[in-house]
Amino acid sequence: MKNILRIFALIAFLSSNNAWADDSKQAGEYINNINTKIIAIASNKNVSDIKRRDQLISFIDGIVDSDWIAKFVLAKHYRSSTDVQKEQFKNLYRQFLINTYAPKFNSFGDQRFEVKGVTNQDKYYVVKCVFYPKNSANVLVDFRIRKNPDSADFKVLDIVIEGVSLIETQRSEFGSAIAASGLDKFLVDLDERVKKLKSAPAISKTK
C-alpha cells in the first residue's frame, strides 16, 4: 500500500513539474511573440507615424493587465478610495499607461532581442530578455507576467528595465503625488494628462 502511495506521489510530482515546465515554456514563447510583434509594428515603414502609434497603443492595450497594475500602483490609496474613484482611476490609468508607454516602443524597430530564461515566482513568471540596440550597450529587460485566471491567456504585469520596475516606480511616484495633494486632485491631473497624451502628435524616434 505504501509503495502504491509512493508511486502516486511520484506521478503527481512529475506531473506538476511537467505542468510548470509547459507553462514556463509558454511564458517564454509568449514574450518572444509579443516582442517580435512590437518590432514588426515599429519597423513597418509602410504606414504613417500616427497609424503606427495607434497600432502600438492597440497592441499594448491587449497584452497588459491594466486593472491589476492600476490597483498595484494606487497601493494603500486603493482601499481608502470610493468605488467611483476606483473606477475612474482604473479607466484613466489604462489610458495613461497605453498612451504614455506604447509610443515609446516606436524606437524598437531596429532592435534584436533574445529570451534568456524564465523563472517561476508562484503564480507569476519572470521572462528574462536581452535587447541589443544597434548603437548602444545591451539592455536587460524582465517581463513579469501571469496567466489571466478567466481566459488562461498571459498578461503583462510589469516591465523591469535594468533593475528598474515600471510599476514600482509609478507606485512610488503616484503615492507621493497623492500624499501631497489628495486623490481627487490627482484624478483631475491624470485626466488632464490623458487628454494631452491623446492629442499629442506621433512620437519620433529617439537619437
Next chain:
Amino acid sequence: MFKKIFHQIIFLLLCFIVCNFSVFDAFAEENVSKSSATLTYYDEIEDIDFGTSPSIQTINDPLEKYNRKIFSFNEFIDINIFDPIAKSYRNTIPKPIRNSVGNVIKNLSLPFTCINSVLQGNAENATGSFSAFLINTTLGIGGIFDVAGTKKVEYRKEDFGKTFAKYGVGQGPYLMIPLLGPSTLRDFSGYLVEKTMDPISFNKLQIGGKEDIIDPSYRISLSAISALNTRESLIDILDDARKDSFDLYATIRSAYLQRRNFEITKQ
C-alpha cells in the same frame, strides 16, 4: 591655502560620514518600510489589503524636505544650464567623437573598478577590468577606442559604494547632492573616497609623489567633460521623466534606489 583648507574639509566630511554610518542606519530603521520577500512580490495585491501590507520598495528618505529643496535647485540649474549644453553637445559633435570621449572617461574609471573588484573578492571582474584598461590604454590609444569591448573582454563597473554594500554597510538615507544629483549616504561616501584617492582628482594618497600630478585647470576640464558626457547620455531618460512624471523627485528617487539595488545584488 584655500586648496589645503578645502582638502581638509573634504577629509573631515568623509570621516564624519563614515563614522556616522551606524547612527544613520539606526535612524533609518524608523523611517523604512521593510521590503517583502521576492516570492511574494506581487502576492500582496491579491488581498487588496494595502493598508496593512508592507511597502515593496524600501524608501528611506528622512531628509526629504531638504532633499526636495536641493532637487529644485538642481532642476533649475539643469534646465537652464546643463541640459542646453548637453543638447548642443549632442547636436554639434558627431557621435563617433562623443563615443571616443565616453571611452576615454570610462577607461579612466577602470582602475577603480579593478580595485573595487579586488576588495569585493571578485577576481574575474578584477582581471577583466585590468585587461580592458591595459588594452584600451595601449592599443586603444589612451582609451579613445574601446578595443577591449570589441574583443569581448567582459567586466562590470564597480565603485566604492558597491564595495561598502558588499561589506554589509547599509545604504543610509537617500540624499540629493547639489549639482551631482541622487545618491545615498553610502554611495556618496564611496564617491568621496574615490575622488580623494583618484590621481587625477584630489590624489590624497599622493600617487606619483605629489598631490598635484596634473594641472588643476586640466583636472577641472576633465571633470567638466566627464559631467557633460554623463549628462548627454541621460538626455532622453530625463526628458521622458520630466514629461511623464507626476512627481519627478519621487520618480528619480525610486528609479535610483532600484537601480543601485539591482547593481549590488545582481551578481
